[in-house]
Amino acid sequence: MSRLYDSIEPNVIDDEMLQKAVEEQGPQEEAGLLAKKEGINFKDVLALQLDFRNILKIDNLWQFKNLTKLQLDNNIIEKIEALDTLVHLVWLDLSFNNIEVIEGLDALVKLQDLSLYNNRISKIENLDTLQELQVFSIGNNNIQTLENVIYLRKFQNLRTLNLTGNPVCENEVYSAFIAAYLPDLVYLDFRLVDDNSREMALIKYQYAIEEMRHGETLALAKQQVLDAQQKQVEYHKRAYVEYLNGSFLFDSMFADDPEAAKLLYLPGVPELLEIYKTKFVAICENLFEYGLKQYEKREAEVALFYECLNEALEENHQQCSRILRDFEEKNHGVIDTIQNLSDNQVIEIKLAEYNYEITKLSDVLMTEEMLLVDQLEEVIKDFERNIADLVSNFIENEQGMMAQCRDLENQHHEKLLEISVNTLEKIVKSEFDEEMPDDVRMLFVDKDTIVNAVNASHDIHLLKIDNREDEIITKANGWASTLVEKVHKTEIQRNRSRVLEINQYVDHLRSELDNMDILET
Structure with a gap:
């Protein structure tokens, strides 16, 4: 999507641009003059407006550690990056840019309002950490499938969604599908999702949603188990005894031993190994x-x-x-x-x-x-x-x-050495009749x-x-x-x-x- 200023030389976000932006948006008249004279600490800035500046690349914003509102709309930005230090950001506007992939937002866990309107995005993804998200605008992009929108079910605080202008909106069941699969949504494409429409949508997609909920419940339970296990492992690591509550160490000894599987074919070795394992694991558990x-x-x-x-x-x-x-x-x-x-x-x-x-x-x-x-x-x-x-x-x-x-x-x-030598003697004397793979022999x-x-x-x-x-x-x-x-x-x-x-x-x-x-x- 072209812009009138595409022919202008792209700008970088440098200190001069930032200083000018802060001064423009700060207090004016006498208070503004005093602020300019004494200098403005970027750490004290809570809102920053960098729109219509022909910015190609996001950079040099690490100094704004306490920023809560960032406006980067109407530029030529191609990639979301360099925002990791802005952990207090609540509002972010990246609309009217050239962004193709949603990325680089993992650290913005406090984000509530995100606009990616009018970009080149084809998939809603990589937003998992933004659990505080309430308003999401991704209209005028290239979202194709209704199934991709289901991804937004995980954001329980999401109340306002704008998808207008995407190919997915041309689907005749678009509104009903969104209303059914995002039951907590209040506004869709600037319109209130009324109770009657939501009720009809839920009836229409009842069985599919029930099946999905069942899958989500199972996935949640599985994740909770994994989280609990990971929490336990972290606790065990702090005690320096992780993975000693079982056969992990014993198994690792034999997993990296190429000869172990071969020697297991020798008579009496499986029983010998089982006794060894039982005693070894008991010591590890102690x-x-x-x-x-x-x-x-x-x-x-x-x-x-x-x-x-x-x-x-x-x-x-x-x-x-x-x-x-x-x-x-x-x-x-x-x-x-x-x-x-x-x-x-x-x-x-x-x-x-x-x-x-x-x-x-x-x-x-x-x-x-x-x-x-x-x-x-x-x-x-x-x-x-x-x-x-x-x-x-x-x-x-x-x-x-x-x-x-x-x-x-x-x-x-x-004992293994004794068995091995005895087996060799039997083989030499042709007294060993048991079958043995070629690599063992x-x-x-x-x-x-x-x-x-x-x-x-x-x-x-x-x-x-x-x-x-x-x-x-x-x-x-x-x-x-x-x-x-x-x-x-x-x-x-x-x-x-x-x-x-x-x-x-x-x-x-x-x-x-x-x-x-x-x-x-």
Whole structure:
């Protein structure tokens, strides 16, 4: 779709354009001049109008972090992009552009009103995260099928829809179909969906909708199960024991072992493997349960620490507030009093007294802060020691259980090797009558070949166990290290901020003295 200004050089969204747009839309006259002089922080801008500017590409809007309304209509934009930082956007107008695909809107979860009117879009898609959507205008595009509109059923807040001007609107059952499949819609193509039309539409499509609802119910139930499972997995990951509540580790050992399936043909191996699996899985499940209990202990320790920390901070805050309140009550009006004095000697005495009070206040507040630092240092040391003990204990026991897994693997390997050598001897003596696939029989050309195959299988299994053990240890130690580092860093920042706050307050009091207008006699 052509525009009068298509022959004009396309524009980019640069700082100059943005600054000009903000100034044009901001306060005018005296307030506007003041805003221009002082500068406008883009973070403070809530609405931005960039229409009719021949913009080809959306870019450079990351500075408008608090934007709620964005107008980009009547440009030559071809792709929806670079909007991820505008997470507070509620209203977005991209009408009258050259957009072909709906995309790039995933981060705009607060969006309520979206206009893509008069573009080149052929499919309604990629809007799943926009669950707050209430108004959607996608008229004058290339939407062909009624089935595509069913996609909008998932938006339970959608009340206004504009599809006028799309090929789909030429279908004779268009209005009835939309009214039936989008039962919560209030306005369609600028017209109220009346109750009678909706009732007739629901009767017409009753069976198809019932079948669809049944499918949606099943899909929802399935999704809820998947979500619950994923939530559980995330919980298990935080405990470093994900997928240890079953045969996952055991199965992975054999999934990556090309020789395992071949050795399974040997007599007695299936039974041997089943016994091995039962014992191995039991150890993994013990580790899983132990890991969850240890995770809860670590979480409880963290919660207790922050409870003690916040209690100490609150107590310090209350004490310092009392000190400041007493100071302000005692010295209320002292500056006015000094300014109204005419006796220089008395003024000097009063100034000295007030200076002393300020110095004493500074010393008391700094002392309180030093006491708090000492107190928190002890609390943090205890916490660090407790976390180290918990993690060390967890790792020690985890290593013990993994050692049990290795012992089982070693025992299994010895028995498998014994079976393999015995089978080779029978084959050499022509005493082995059981059928065996050609690739399995190739392992028994000589002793070295079969022994190497069994040992290779053993090495793969041990590596899997070792890697899982290392992963648990690395994550547990990493968590403890990161947590303690964060606690220390936060306390250092808190202390610096508090000292700065005290100094700024004291400096303010002294500056009031320095700026006093004392009467001269």
